[in-house]
Amino acid sequence: MRVLLILIPFAWRNLWRNQRRTLITLLVVSVGVWSILTFNAVIRAWSDSSLAGSLKNMTAEAQIHAQDYLDDPDMAHSFPEPTGELLQLLNSPSVANWAPRVRTPAIIQSEYETLPVTLVGIDPDREAGVSFIADSVKQGVQLKDAKDEGVILGRHLAKRLNTRIGKRIVLMANDINGRLEERGAKVIGIFSSSPTMEDSFMFTGLRPAQKLLHADGRLSEIAMMSSAQTPLPQLVTMTRQAAPGLDIQSWDELQPMTKGIHDLTEGFIYVWLWVMFVLIAIGVVNTQLMAVFERTQEFGLLQALGFRPNWVILEVLLEALQIIGFGVLVGSLAAYASVYFLQDGISLEGLSAGADFLGIERVLYPRLEAREFFTTVIVVWGLGVLTALWPARRAVKFNVIEAMRST
């Protein structure tokens, strides 16, 4: 213990014998740590935003369907509107929001074009907090309620159809018996979203959609969001128990691609951590080796005076511990400052079209999570010191006599 008390200031003073080299090493470590932490926060914000965006694109956190609907999404695979136990669960505090839908492939026709589209009959009030359509109607008006007979089209689809608000389009879809039904409807609103959403979906009131498809009181889908009090997997299990005949799946089963991308982003954060760490390690090992070789004679002399080899190793390790610790401190403070500076969000308005294309929201909110912050700090610090074992061992591998003789 007394040795440590001597060695700590000893190592500290040794560090500052070559100020320039020490400052450069410090810089390498702190820039490395800063970049790991800041990139982590930004990429995680990106990934979360992209996930939230994907879930809002009509997936939600979990969906209820009739069996086989996912393989053949027509009205023959529909189920009655929820009653009893299922309705109770949906209205319980375990579910934050839920939205009943009719959702089936359809054809939309204007004077100029005929295009395939997915017809979605919705209750507009229930979509709030579940899907993008609740707040994406940019021109015209939103559907008033589930009885509204108007239709809402995506901006790009409306452009391709050469139609606009106030005009009539013809909607064709197979009804519950598989017969083709058609109806004229007036365009009352235009929504803006990602190009895929704009081209794939059109919305109308739930009741008129059921009427067109001769499916009164039947639904294709219930989309739901879990509340903070019940974790999603638990909610899915509870729903499966409440509605044994129905097909209930969570977003990661419905959208394996989204799940994959989310996992890949997590992976990328760790890849970045390791790349930066290797760079830091190379920098530290290099300078420490230099420092050790410079002091060959000195270490020889110390040992001749009674310094134990272990103390030499300890001394070199303490140098690494201090310089990396100091660098990590500076780096994490800088990262904290950066994220604090960005806490009001990174606005992507400037590249909004591109952001839409990537399916993320317009503003990213980077956050540093305490657990990740400390994991990164400790991993970099600990592994940095471990790599310093190599120069430390070199410092005691000399023959004392020869070391003292060299100049």
Added chain:
Amino acid sequence: MSKRLWGMSGAGQLAIGVIGMCLCHSVWAAQPDPTQLIKETFDNWRGESSYTEVTMTVHRPDWERSMSMLALTLGEEDSLVRFTAPAKDAGNATLKLEDDMWIFNPRLNQILKLPASMMAQSWMGSDFSYNDLAKANDVLTEYTHKLISHIQQDGHTVYEVEAMPKPDSATVWGKLVIHIRDDGVMLGEDYYDQDMKLLKRMQTVKVDTLGGRPYPVAMTMQKADVGDAWTTIEYLNGQFNIDIPQSMFTKSNLRNPRPFTPKGAE
């Protein structure tokens, strides 16, 4: 009942029309009922049943081709069209039963039911779409009709009837304007988009006697704003109100044509 009446010969039709009109309107000659006008025209066009030999010419700025076909219709809903020339197209056939359409391709030896998404596409590369064939009757059921003008032309009165889609009708057009001669000959149909801009126009270019009735024997369909591109349909031969068995309008007959020679014309 009314269908049979309207299937009668031109003179009989007119007589019934006169009686009918006289009962309801005292001044029918000045103001015929536009809906009846369109009905008469469609019945004159198709009859109770019909057999026609038709040549279709598709004209484009840098090419032109002609196809010959035989067409059978029964009632308002059923029709069968079979191409006979040129050899490349011979055997292709289109069957329409109510709102559904099937096409048969002899090279593939396949019957294909036309999906809704294809109904707006061009029929055999012409300026007619499948919908023009399948939904011709919509003008009677999905629109309200108004007589907007009449003019004297070649000793006939030509009426102009404006057809506005009923609210929420399953139709995309803004309006149709139909030109009808007083003897029930269709002289043309103009299609407008919902900004009331002319999109395409069907015009009768020649009226003659066919199967014993005045008939639009040559009609041209042309899209607005495309210039030198049009499709003409010419009726070479025709018989109306003949016996055609319902079995002609089946998918099995679409694939394996039974011989049919019209006889017992009116």
